[in-house]
Amino acid sequence: MTTDAAGTNPLRIGVVGAGGNTRLHHIPKLQAIAGVEVVAVANRSAASARAVAEEFGIPRIAEHWTDVTSAPDVDAVVVGTWPDHHARVSIAALEAGKHVLCEARLARDVAEARAMVAAADARPDLVAQVVPAPFTLALDATVRRLIDDGFLGDLVSIEVVERGGFADRAAARTWRQTTEFSGVNIMSLGIWYEAVLRWVGPADRVTALGATTVPQRPAAGGGVEVVDVPDHLDVLAALTGGAHLSMHLSQATGLGPQNAVHLFGTDGTLRIADGVLSGGRRGDAALAAIDVPPAEAIGWRVEQEFVGAIRGNERIRRTTFADGLAYMTFTEAVGRSIRDRRTVTLDEL
Template sequence: MTLRIGLIGASRIATTAIIAPAAGRSDVQVTAVAARDPERARAYAAPHGVPHVAADYASLIARDDVDLVYVGLPPAGHAAWTIAALEAGKPVLCEKPFARDAAEAQAMVEAAGRTGQVLIEAFHYRFHAVMDRALALVRSGALGALQRAHAVFQVPIPKDIDDLRWRADQAGGALMDLGCYPLHILRTLIGAEPEVLSAQGVFDNGVDAAMSASLAFPGGVEAQISCSMIPDAPGAVAVLEGSEGRLEIINFIAPQIGCRMTATIRGETQVLPTDGPTTYEAQLDHVLDVLAGRAAQITGGADAIANMAAIDAIYRAAGRP
């Protein structure tokens, strides 16, 4: 059976997250795309080999040849069109960040429950084998009692009013686009929800160009996250420290383009394997497994609501304009 995917949004991320990994499979086909402007959708469909262009988002959701809807819009459009797709009887893979805030995330998850449809958040890094190995190490107790953690994701993003990440009305900002990852990996590896102790942001016309926050996890684990669209250089690192050892993952976001994961236990350092398919291939594998009943989903649901709640709390602590 072939999974037929419809794209809401003629986005750059859809090319990487859906079109590229689907191209190498016989059990997945991207059948249609819709954009705010049908002409833009047609210009997008042709070079990417998408056979059909829908007149608008609602028309795409209603198509009989769409089995799964991928929502690749700016965050401001996630809730409305995710809920519309779910209510039309279509499962959804929704890009991160899940929503504009926890209230929208709650409404989306409730819609999935009400309709009985699958709703997965596209935190692509989470599906890679690197995360499986990191979780197995932490859960084994090899690090001892967790004490400290920090994670960072920073990417220079030129300021452009047409770039959704620099637009407050589209729920852009460093924390939404980048910081959601450090927050998510610490929540996932520690396996608990944080209290936000403090946060500091660099704001530009209502958009956070950079953000940092101090967190406290249950059990006395102190943690920090940071993100920036205006750094001197890119970087993505996550570190957990316990009473017996330390885990460090350099480039946890996209291990397929270079990653180093080391565990230092009682003074001895071991380099852990980072091989595996791309994060986007692993994500598509997971979607297929969930839809076929072969696996339980690991993003979305309560996890997505909790990540947005923590983002809300960081913005409050930073006094976002």
């Protein structure tokens, strides 16, 4: 049984992987929607699945993720695992006739992302959504409107700077710091590029340098674990519209300038910093805060959009699997540029 447009029939959700975002957002916000039930959860261990089930009142614990994707009483699957399981779980769920909400980043690499898009395209009757890049959700519509209205003039460049402070060399390795689990994803690279896609569209070529300033981290059982994902990254890309994109991301540098994104044009500048949009035009002495109309401040509505799309009341905008493939293509191009020490065109991928 599946839900209808009015939500008369219950929509039954199964969860595979109850990570931080899933516990903070997906489970409670889905449970808050009328006619939605979270009926099963599978996690990395039976004990952790039981803890999640008890916390959120989920009636069934699944021993293996396939027990969720194949369950006849599950209409939709939330994939909250690390990226190494995103493709296999999402594809299995779609092939079993389940709608899918997959945690970001979409996959480990372009090959997995393409397979996910193909699985979604093969089932146009199902909803396939990847969790959107969250940093600018409440600002994206206003930024796009200002660009379309000519606030910037001709776009010259977009500059992204994000530093996380000096590296803690004593900290244990996380899943984000190993390609085994994270794949080609590097820090917040895909998040910021997804925002750029919303504003101005894609890049066509990229040159990148990456460094791993802490190549080993202490292992829980003694010894060390290898870190093979860069913690310091510089990217220079050419956008298809002719402007430049530069991205400086680091988890190894401290006491630098404020983290911010700037969009520079021939006649104006926009800045996003600490969730605030500012701007100024030729002749202004400084940037000033820009009011974001309530109608444009859409913000986080991932779970509502997922359910609304399943019920036929709206379409997925933030974010489709195809959009996820677009940022995965850029991310893999960055990784290839670092590895091969050359400029990489996205068409190569």
